[in-house]
Amino acid sequence: MKGSDDVEKDAGGDYAHLTNTVIRSFGWENVTVTVKDRSTKQPKDILSGVNGIVKAGEMVALMGPSGSGKTTLLNVLAHREATPSATVQKSLYINGTKTSLKDFRKISSYVEQEDALVGSLTVRETLYFAAKLSLPSSVTKTERIARIDALLAAFGLQGQAHSLIGTPIRKGVSGGQKRRTSVAAQLITSPKLLFLDEPTSGLDSAASFEVMNFVRSIAKKYKILVIASIHQPSTTTFELFDQVLLLSRGKVAYNGPVSSVRDYFTTLGYSMPLYINPAEYIIQLVNTDFSKDQSLASTQLSVLQDSWSKSASAVTIIREIESAVSSSPTNSSSSAELQNNASANKLMVPLTLIHRSFIKSYRDVVAYGIRIAMYMGLAIMMGTVWLRLSTDQSNINAFTNAIFFGGAFMSFMAVAYIPAFLEDLSLYQKERLNGLYGPTAFMLANFIIGIPFLFLISLLFSVIAYWLGNFRPEAGAFWVWVMWLFLDLLAAESLVVLLSSLIPIFVVALAATAFANGLWMSVNGFMVQPETLNVFWRYVFHYIDYQAYVFRGMMVNEFGKRTYECGTGCHCMYKSVLESECKIDGKAVLESYGYDTGNVGKYVGYMLVITLGYRLLGWLVLYLRKH
Template structure:
């Protein structure tokens, strides 16, 4: 797609140099003898999924990593990007920039990685997506004017100017097309002017026209700014395939070809493997090295071995080896010495949580799935509860009904926090992507996640309480109402913190849902309503009851309702609970509390316990995110 203004022109007008990190800083990116060994599941013996892979890419070139499924291309891409390649296994690698090794921090500042799945916030616009990418990644010395200039330049360069105010799109609200989403994903990673760009299946899910469009935009940017692009790609169209400068073809973890795309046809023809006319060259070479569906497995394995051996003995392989020897013979260079110190700084860590809160706030009020549906659910529950326990009289026959209502309100409000799981898993996916790109860590994410939830949970608490509390005729006083609100609010904070912990531990929706439901069932069973605390089995009481946040909520609400209220004994004055008011034909609510072993003292201590439990869940969630990198 043609653009009216070129990227350098826009940046020049803004007095901003896109290549502030000089084009000469990273001249080449090379790797030698990359080998990844894992334990075979069946034989339990060591198995190489990558074996002795060498490669070299120059500034401004695009390299395609191709091969059949299971050939090792994604593993190689992750190894090159300094990411976790396999859950377990030994990795041998020698990776160099300009012929010299560099530390991880510097490498992350020089590179960006675009995931196969678009980890975008669907309720943000295209411009907002780039804005928050800039806020999270650019150092503080970049002025607001320069950030806007960089965003405008990327919108122009990727043909997204016309869609800048369009939403990315959610399951409920239609947004931009798949090809445009991929362009936004790439543009958001180019916001930091990286010199190496890794793309994991950038055309996945796109048709041939959209695939060509995305790769063509990337090629223009790469050539113009000397960016090295390394992309794993499955089976591109002929037009898309020819956009790449180099091809690294893998099969069964070994190199079958590593050279110019323009030489592919002649190279395999010299091996006696002639490409028919009008055949997609990408499909042709993939079929050559794919032995999975061969009718004659022995013949296919023999042909693949011949192709791999031919490459290792080829002049092209020798040229690459010679070039890498030349690079290694250079005097060692320290890239940090060539890069302005401001380029190696990150965004101000004090402002990152504020940026995450701002982004989450926009998402939460635009995306009804995050909190809108939850508010509707809680409102429905409040109406149901208020009309079932409608205007209960203060008669002893209703004491059990009041007690049941207190349990139901606290327990089911907690249980319905499972509705937050999908929204959190989406936020976590984005966090993992941005963390792996070195933008921020679990502390900023957890702080922002907690703070953004507070106002929404408080709104939910107020809306629920206004309906359920007064319809149910609980203790009719402002004090009683606000104490109820406090306990319910703490209940929701604890429930959502539990969701965050379990969803961080097992980030799979069905499993997280099951684990959260089980945990809530456990807390309901031991909170003191089903079985009074004094009658609980010793194991359940001492192992779970005292860490059960629902138990403290139930206790606090019971004290709030019965601690300052009396109930009539009805006709005949046959009081169900013995109290000092029996001679007045009434029951002091404290007698009801005594039957559960509760008193009206130490309520503040129970509030403290709730805060400790909430903090504990959040700290454990932080620890899980800290230890888990994916």
């Protein structure tokens, strides 16, 4: 791995060129997060009166035992949801001035604890798309490549640059390498305020040190403010931080220079042994979870928290925040300063997302590969079960059943898209919270990228099933069949997008989608003909059932221009004008369902409206779900 000095030289002027905004300090005052206790139903503070300030070029470590409030505090500071159904009291200042969420996102970036990466992209491609989505159009291709190369070198990822991140089916880079990729992808945006949630998770001590050492070198050189929650760093990694904010049970036990930790706790009567990791020692000091005497441990913790709150250092922090506020420029001046940070061309963002999705779609077997195989298997099964049906009246029901089966199960099997969409959704949520793009660009790209793949599935399925089943043997009829299947899949996938956006949990989304498809099958007009369908189901669900229009359209396509033999004895099952010729006009079959051969264009329009409706509802869900 290159040394940090070499990396800074490689990065050259790119980073300086992209960081126009001057952030002198970031302070927070009286951060308190309150939730309702599940057992007592009374208000409970999970963070209480937390103050702090970080200055340009400094790195602050948020530390404490599990459940101490580290991630909650990090989320509050990053203008994110602290925890569901919580009441948050906070005062956040950049250069002593409160800022809007929009302005805040222009200068900050957040690295999640869980890596949200596209598994079918390579490491280099991950950084490439991070750059395309975040860097202003004024940055040239050469500058962008130089920046990517510098970060790959800095994080020891040169050897894995062309390796896939990894999917459930295809093995990729290690967990530690994924972590480094996540951090590098956020640094490429050149933030002035960087939040890291457990950045060393999954890394060994050497890799942890190198990652944080690079972050430190960039922070010092370009005056970036870094706030990281970190669980139990090694001594060398801990000493890279300038400040440490130690939490326990939501309150501060220490907030000051790393270099003063030993002296501070010694003055309180807790002498730190010489050959011990200071980070490990102070966490054990405030951790009451494993104490045999909980009462004694709680008393000791209260003493530590009270000692800090009454200390001169705590008072100094408050004064520094107040001083920054009193000396800050007007809100309008501060806002104008933040506006200097350019962002990516908004018109190009959907194209970038489409490009990224296209790569994922043809590489990720889960996205469409498995689905194509499933549909081909279904086509072969359907074609061989309904094999070369003759145009005898005894096969009319078989043709009808095949039409229902083909349309209904094609849409039902769209549930296979849920895992791939949830991966995309997870990445979208992370990138939206970092201010890269919103639900409009995401939904637009997701819809457009699905069109060619869904059409390919419809075509391949039809080539097998249509001709094996001996449906109306005309080229025009075949392409109309393909059209209806395509519209069927388009609506089905849009339903998956809506329900998965509404309930982004795999098992629940799967159950909800299966239930919805079962409902549409029941009321689409095959099980019970529309005219005799229960009034409630007919008027509430049948007319918004996309499967109903697919079934109707495919029935008209098959029976609208075809005749059937009545067989021996000329006992025709359906009365038609051709009965005297011992034949059945297919239109008589349509009449039994209440269908006519007109209005096909209207039904295609209904399908498009339903599909658009699902997409708009999905967009609305994502728009309203801001966290």
